Amino acid sequence: MKDKLFRMLPIVAVAILLLGLMASAASAMPAGQGGIDPDGVLVTPPMPTSPVSPEEAPDTLGMREPEWTTFFYSFPPGSGFHSTSDAMGSNYNSGACINATGNATEFFTIYLDLPEGSRIDYVRLYYRDTSSSNSMASLRKYDGAGNTNILGTVDSTGNGGFGYQVSPYIGHIVDNSNGAYALNWRPIVVGTAMQLCGMRVAYRLATSATYLPSVQRR
Numbered sequence: 001m002k003d004k005l006f007r008m009l010p011i012v013a014v015a016i017l018l019l020g021l022m023a024s025a026a027s028a029m030p031a032g033q034g035g036i037d038p039d040g041v042l043v044t045p046p047m048p049t050s051p052v053s054p055e056e057a058p059d060t061l062g063m064r065e066p067e068w069t070t071f072f073y074s075f076p077p078g079s080g081f082h083s084t085s086d087a088m089g090s091n092y093n094s095g096a097c098i099n100a101t102g103n104a105t106e107f108f109t110i111y112l113d114l115p116e117g118s119r120i121d122y123v124r125l126y127y128r129d130t131s132s133s134n135s136m137a138s139l140r141k142y143d144g145a146g147n148t149n150i151l152g153t154v155d156s157t158g159n160g161g162f163g164y165q166v167s168p169y170i171g172h173i174v175d176n177s178n179g180a181y182a183l184n185w186r187p188i189v190v191g192t193a194m195q196l197c198g199m200r201v202a203y204r205l206a207t208s209a210t211y212l213p214s215v216q217r218r
Helices: 002-028
Strands: 072-074 089-093 097-101 110-112 117-127 138-141 148-155 161-166 181-184 194-204
Touching: 110 194, 117 138, 117 148, 138 194, 148 161, 181 194
Parallel strands: none
Antiparallel strands: 072 194, 089 097, 097 194, 110 181, 117 161, 117 194, 138 148, 138 181
16 A cells, blocks of 8 residues: 555656646736636637827827927917908907907918927817807918918817817928918807917927928938
């Protein structure tokens, strides 16, 4: 009997060793790699998720790209815009908002001065809208020879009063040597039912000379 037990000891030792190795492997398995849960159900690892891009979460602080800084902002109030036509005037409302008088088909405009080589990502329109129409805002570049390049647009929506809308992603690199930038707003509606309260430009600064216009690389 003792001889039989002695012969079985190596087998038992090997079995114990194997069980110990399996337990160690299971405990070392990283989370989310799959396996068997305590109820004996096969656990499927979750699908990896892609990070949210600026286009999917527009105008959000804290989103970092190695070659660009976080957002900086240029935020002129509505009262800073002036009419491009003598036929269209403006009234000042509380909170530096303005509305059109006389005519609403022309533009209110303001010059936009941003650092050379910065990247314009989004334009945000702040408004007070209680009308059935939508006003229209745009970011434009003028080359000094009569040509206009519309870089981004955003409209007011709804008629619930104060609100804001963000443009689609723009991604334009500022090159002040080849044009001037301006923000424009077309009210469409005369009177206080449509007001411009401000426009905010979200831009980033380059952390590498790679993204500066060629005229700046020396």
